[in-house]
Amino acid sequence: SSGVFINGQPASRLGDKINCGASITEGSSNVYIGGEAQTTLPIKPEVPEWLYKVSDLTLLFAGLIGGAGGAFSKVGKLGRLLQKLPGINKIQRIACRYGVLMTAVAAGGIIARPIDVVSGQKFLAGEDELDFVLPSRLSVYWQRCWRSGNPGDSVLGTGWSLFWETTLMHYQDGLVWRAPSGDLISFPVVPAGQRTYSPPEKRWLEHHQDDSWSVYGIDGEVWYYTALSSQGKAVLSRIADPCGNDVLFSWNADGTLQTLKDSADRQVTCRYRDGRLESVWLDASTCLVHYTYNAQGQLITVTGRGGSVRRRF
Numbered sequence: 488s489s490g491v492f493i494n495g496q497p498a499s500r501l502g503d504k505i506n507c508g509a510s511i512t513e514g515s516s517n518v519y520i521g522g523e524a525q526t527t528l529p530i531k532p533e534v535p536e537w538l539y540k541v542s543d544l545t546l547l548f549a550g551l552i553g554g555a556g557g558a559f560s561k562v563g564k565l566g567r568l569l570q571k572l573p574g575i576n577k578i579q580r581i582a583c584r585y586g587v588l589m590t591a592v593a594a595g596g597i598i599a600r601p602i603d604v605v606s607g608q609k610f611l612a613g614e615d616e617l618d619f620v621l622p623s624r625l626s627v628y629w630q631r632c633w634r635s636g637n638p639g640d641s642v643l644g645t646g647w648s649l650f651w652e653t654t655l656m657h658y659q660d661g662l663v664w665r666a667p668s669g670d671l672i673s674f675p676v677v678p679a680g681q682r683t684y685s686p687p688e689k690r691w692l693e694h695h696q697d698d699s700w701s702v703y704g705i706d707g708e709v710w711y712y713t714a715l716s717s718q719g720k721a722v723l724s725r726i727a728d729p730c731g732n733d734v735l736f737s738w739n740a741d742g743t744l745q746t747l748k749d750s751a752d753r754q755v756t757c758r759y760r761d762g763r764l765e766s767v768w769l770d771a772s773t774c775l776v777h778y779t780y781n782a783q784g785q786l787i788t789v790t791g792r793g794g795s796v797r798r799r800f
Contacts, residue, residue, distance in 0.1 A: 658719075
């Protein structure tokens with residue numbers, strides 16, 4: 488308001504805009520403030536106009552997430568197409584504090600977060616999807632992530648991703664890192680003994696002399712992966728921090744997680760039924776979480792350690 492000031496600043500009202508372009512939607516129901524609107528900061532929408540023009544590409548990339556074979560054969564072409572768009576590699580985050588869009592473009596991949604108003608996708612990865620935590624010097628967070636546009640099949644069903652399902656996969660002339668959240672990030676292939684950096688993601692990919700790989704950022708936490716298999720896939724072998732603490736992973740023959748051993752030497756064991764993760768056990772005696780599915784193999788309930796249903800879908 489140009490006529491009412493609070494602590495020396497113009498009072499704001501329902502419908503007024505903040506500097507990221509979002510409108511104020513909550514306020515007093517019985518206080519009315521007159522006067523013309525007064526601008527104190529430039530209003531610049533955090534969703535640039537050109538981004539709406541590439542919404543179809545957002546949907547296209549989302550359709551590749553979690554896929555293999557034919558899907559991955561398209562990632563390289565899509566990455567090159569995206570790189571031709573003006574300014575596409577300069578975008579890291581578009582996150583309006585009071586809006587609902589969180590979109591990122593990273594090394595030739597588009598990543599959608601909670602609600603992407605461009606593509607209309609939903610994304611679940613909050614506290615409600617954190618099934619348990621094993622506190623230690625390097626804590627384990629059993630986090631689920633779900634994206635409506637992700638057709639990939641997880642041990643939890645279509646659209647889901649567990650943090651340990653992160654992989655490295657070879658495609659065309661590069662590698663795709665499936666991050667713990669399920670996002671896809673492309674890297675070039677580097678020779679053994681060398682590394683490459685992704686500025687948008689602020690992460691290094693390193694190829695070790697024994698043909699294993701690692702991905703790490705400025706926080707010092709390193710995610711280690713096996714050598715690429717004959718199918719061009721590397722699975723997670725270890726997570727380590729700068730203090731020497733680590734979490735170890737062992738795998739079943741079908742590529743599903745068998746056990747996890749944390750930095751406190753506790754062992755977590757996964758049990759499966761019909762190709763789906765049924766339960767997770769601590770030291771084979773305590774059930775930490777139990778999952779149930781419908782006839783189509785889609786996750787419908789998550790039951791916590793105390794036996795109460797924490798989530799229904």
